[in-house]
Amino acid sequence: MRTADAQVTNADVAERLALMGRLLDITGADRYRIGAYERAARQVERLSLRVADLDEEELTRIPGIGARIAGQIRETVATGSFAELEELQAAIPESLIELLKISGVGPRTLHTLWKQLGILTLDDLEQAVKGRRLQNLPGFGAKKEETIARGIRQYRSRPDRMTRPAAEAVLTRLEAVLPDGQYTAAGSYRRGAATVGRVTVVTTADRAAFTDRVAAVDERRLEVRFTEPARCGTALLCATGSAGFLGRLSEAALTSGYGLTPGGLLENANGRVHTFGSEEEVFSFLGMTPIPPELREDRGEVELALRHALPDLVETRDVRGDFHSHTTRSDGRQTLEDVAEAGDARGYDYIAITDHSSRVSPEALREQRAAIERVNRRHDCELLAGSEVEIRSDGSLGYENRVLADLDLVIASVHSGHNQDQDVLTRRILTAMENEHVDIIGHPTGRLLDRRPPYAVDLSRVMAHAAETGTALEINASPHRLDLEDIYILHAKKRGVKLAAGTDAHCTGEFANMKNGVMLARRGWCAPGDLLNTLPLSGLLEWLS
């Protein structure tokens, strides 16, 4: 345990408080007491002052922090933790907390499993399910047992891959070790893949001096390749991949009489090694147009580069606006004013406000439109009055048509009934597209990269119907969704389906996620014209009408 120091960060304190909430939840504590810790954790996380610098009186002035939690924060700043948390930690095994990640297992269920069956680990739970011991518990039944069995299967088979933020966290830790600017991220991260198995970087730092230090960062999930400045071109190419792309590129090089190696191009006739400081020089030497990393997936890009016929890809600077955002009206943490300011800062023409229909009554929606009109007078970036309307499990929408008709833009999304079979789920979405007011289908497969596989939607049918009805499909740019995936974007584009990138921003910082949407669109070979976001406001309004 840490001793008194000034190093305790807000993130450390927030983590302790959030853990307290989770542990209380498992013990079956009062839900409002639990909520108090969760709220306090969020407040500390958001605070722009260092919590370690505040005294007890100042702490209690933060909304959601009273005398008790203020004391626990002071204790954490002084000692690294607080007594009540440590007592709970001693009482609740760590392996139990992990079980909360299983879909269908919430704190109350976990409490029962723990107290009634003595379940402590994932293996315990799996054995109990196999022995059919869950369905006889009070409040449990055969279906709940099956839900948990499915949750365990999903959890066990989750791919051991990082989301992009997790990969970025590894890069941040690397930054502290390597001298300034001496590395370039490569691998699937650089190609813009949705998830990353291993972070690969290329560095010109001194191998002898840094091998051990970088190894200490994350041996399992980080691979550092050392090179020298004069060989960066081929080193970066080889480290970026993909394997399929490198295979094609090697074939092309061989045709010209060269072997591709990280150290350079080996001239087969005389054994001479040609070195290149940049990737562009390598491509140019081989008579090719440079291939953007996002295209390097062996989908015909090498052939096109040789013919100087690569497509023009959309770029971040082409994007005129964002189609998906939430405010405090539903589950966001930003106001209309915050959104408009963020839009101005990004130089956008427009941002659509799309709060959840389930959280906003038709009356509140009308008030919001009036508020939007007031905010719009003060900003260059125009807010559009929109909604993310529920596609309910019976296929009906969260608002009546007369409500939808008053909106500038409507996203329709599935948030429930994820386990419906393919036909039922697909038909929900097809029905939603038939509604003339629905402009965009939100996160079309519903996947959450670190938590949940896509639902069983038939995207072929969805795309065919989208083309017919003129409905756009969203490219959800949240790094936890990245939905649609690139391969489907490619299909959608071929079928003439419009694509609409949206960040799903719940706070202003998340508008920056648009870069992920653009990256995904590029992986799907999108030109600027394939993304609705590249339209100026007038063009967008025309498309919407």
Next chain:
DNA sequence: GCCGTTTTCGGCCCGACTGTTTTCAGTCG
């Protein structure tokens, strides 16, 4: 646990959905 006050208790975000019930509890977003 916090907060506000009609000031020391009573309310705290909530709707959809599912599975368990037969009027509700738990999960999810």
